[in-house]
Amino acid sequence: MAELKFSRDHEWVRLDGNIATIGITDHAQTALGDVVFVDLPEAGRQVAAGDAVAVVESVKAASDVYAPVGGTITESNAALADDPAMVNSAAQSEGWFFRMEVADPSELDALMDAEAYQAFVDSEA
Amino acid sequence: MxxxxxxxxxxxxxxxxxxxxxxxxxxxxxxxxxxxxxxxxxxxxxxxxxxxxxxxxQAELRGEGAAEALERLTPADVRILKPGRQKYGLLTTEAGGILDDFMVANLGDRLFLVLNASRKDVDCAAIEAALPAGVTLNRLPxxxxxxxxxxxxxxxxxxxxxxxxxxxxxxxxxxxxxxxxxxxxxxxxxxxxxxxxxxxxxxxxxxxxxxxxxxxxxxxxxxxxxxxxxxAGLCLYGNDIDETTSPVEAGLTWTIGKRRRTEWNFPGAARVREELENGPARLRVGILPEGRQPARAHTAIAVGGETVGEVTSGTFGPSLNGPCAMGYVARGHAADGTALELMVRGRAIPARVAATPFIPHRYAR
Incomplete structure (x- = not known):
């Protein structure tokens, strides 16, 4: 399985071929608290890196989820509609948000690896 | 910080x-x-x-006439409060807004007050300014x-x-x-x-x-x-009530004592009286959005594409297992069951005016 890359907006990306799977990081789900609703993008939507494409709502607040790279949405995680708490229990696996066909895989080079992301999180604390 | x-x-x-x-x-x-x-x-x-x-x-009011003194700032009937009893009330402004909501208890020899953290300084200044000789306010920090x-x-x-x-x-x-x-x-x-x-x-x-x-x-x-x-349908000061909302608009007229409605001698009495007689322009209502997405404070409320109000508090109710909110709507849209649209992130979420509390109170009898 490909290595995860991380954005400064606390999303993770896993690239398989030219399809990227995207979710929010374990750090992000901890900060949000109990997730009660997720609004996910429609397949076919074209997005640029940095576009707000999904919303995650905890009891307390709503947060945007951004596309870490540009491309076309191919699929959203329908299981989150019935079980949004999966974002808390499995943020970096079954709790993925959406998949997209990446327009330019070199955009992933701008993202952090796990070690750099951890350092980034520590610097924000 | x-x-x-x-x-x-x-x-x-x-x-x-x-x-x-x-x-x-x-x-x-x-x-x-x-x-x-x-x-x-x-x-x-x-x-x-x-x-x-x-x-x-937390604060206490001591001295002969403490209840009368507090009534200079609130439409609550404080004098009727028996020793060992507490009531909820509003401090009102001259313009008929709500300065704060508070609890007052009669402890026999004194009144005991509980005030909102964000308002306690404002409240105590207002109370002190209204006190006659012989009545003192002691804050209990x-x-x-x-x-x-x-x-x-x-x-x-x-x-x-x-x-x-x-x-x-x-x-x-x-x-x-x-x-x-x-x-x-x-x-x-x-x-x-x-x-x-x-x-x-x-x-x-x-x-x-x-x-x-x-x-x-x-x-x-x-x-x-x-x-x-x-x-539980309870107001949060600063969200659901503030200096711009009146007790009548907020649906808190029950906090106005019967005697006070004959005397009309509390701050903002003119506005309260006018709104009781003619109805307020807007009313605080409970709102139940369809689906699971919460509508948060400041979400615009529309009917037929026209803005008729605003959400003042909104969350996901864990006991309801669904979203709930409260807010103000123009009086014509305040009846229970009225269909509303909540404008969340550019989309209209269908919702209905609903009676509060959303979860029945289970207070001691």
Whole structure:
């Protein structure tokens, strides 16, 4: 399985071929608290890196989820509609948000690896 | 952080319990513990939870004519309040807005007040400015306030303080929990049975630990407190009521004493009287959005594409297992069942005006 890359907006990306799977990081789900609703993008939507494409709502607040790279949405995680708490229990696996066909895989080079992301999180604390 | 946050006497206990602390009204307060808001909310409805609300203002009014003096600032009937009883009331502005909402208890020789943290300075200045000679306001900054809430709270507390179980809803008594002198009122902000306990700050941690050691008790933070009070249909000052909202618009006319409605001698009486006679332009209503997405404060409310109001509080209600909100709508759209659209992120979410509380109150009788 490909290595995860991380954005400064606390999303993770896993690239398989030219399809990227995207979710929010374990750090992000901890900060949000109990997730009660997720609004996910429609397949076919074209997005640029940095576009707000999904919303995650905890009891307390709503947060945007951004596309870490540009491309076309191919699929959203329908299981989150019935079980949004999966974002808390499995943020970096079954709790993925959406998949997209990446327009330019070199955009992933701008993202952090796990070690750099951890350092980034520590610097924000 | 630019400003130094104040701490309550339970600050070190919160840290020990793993609380996530957030700034609130100038204080570092626990928004949640490791269990999380959802679990803390449900634990309150099912069992017993302990909230630190020591940021709230506590004060006492002493002297002959204290009740009459307070009535200069509120439309509540304070004089009718019997010793050992507490009531909820509003401080009003000359323009007919709400300066704050508060609790007042008659302790026999004095009145005891509980004020919102964000408003206590404003309130006390207003009260002091209205006091006649012989009546004094004593602020009690060295006292802590704990809320022990939920159906199991009073039964569990009775092991330490048997007389608390005999208190009726909104009853108040000076008593002891173990050997700690406390002032207990059978009240709260969750819709559940429970008590609020005023205690000397230097005994607060001992008391909190004793309460948390009771069977089934757990700590709960401000996050759960907010979702609990919203499900219970209770207003939050600064969100649902403020200096621009009147008691009539807020649906809080029940806090205006019958006698006060013949005297009309409280701040803002002209606006209140006019709105009672002709109806207010807008009304606070409960709102149930369809689906699961919460509509938060400041969400625009529309009917047929036209804006008719705004959400003032909105969350996901853990006991409802769905979103709930309250807000103000033009009076013509305030009837229960009225279809509304909530404009969330550019989309219209269908919703209905609904009676509050969303979760029935279960206060002691």
């Amino acid at each position: 630019a400003e130094t946050l104040l701490e309550t006497p339970l600050a070190s206990l919160h840290r020990e319990l793993g609380a996530r602390m957030v700034p609130f009204a100038g204080y570092a307060m626990p928004v949640q513990y490791p269990a999380g808001i959802l679990a803390e909310h449900l634990a309150t409805r099912r069992g017993a939870t302990l909230f630190d609300v020591s940021h709230m203002g 060295d006292r802590a306030l704990l809320a022990f809430q939920g159906p199991a709270a009073v039964p569990a507390l009775a092991a330490l303080a048997p007389d608390v179980a005999a208190l009726p809803f909104m009853g108040v008594a000076a008593t002891r929990i173990g050997d700690i002198p406390v002032l207990v009122s059978r009240s709260g902000y969750t819709g559940e049975d429970g008590v609020e306990i005023s205690v000397a700050g230097d005994r607060a941690e001992i008391l909190a630990r004793a309460l948390l050691a009771l069977t089934g008790a757990a700590p709960a933070g401000l996050g759960a407190r907010d979702s609990l009070r919203l499900e």
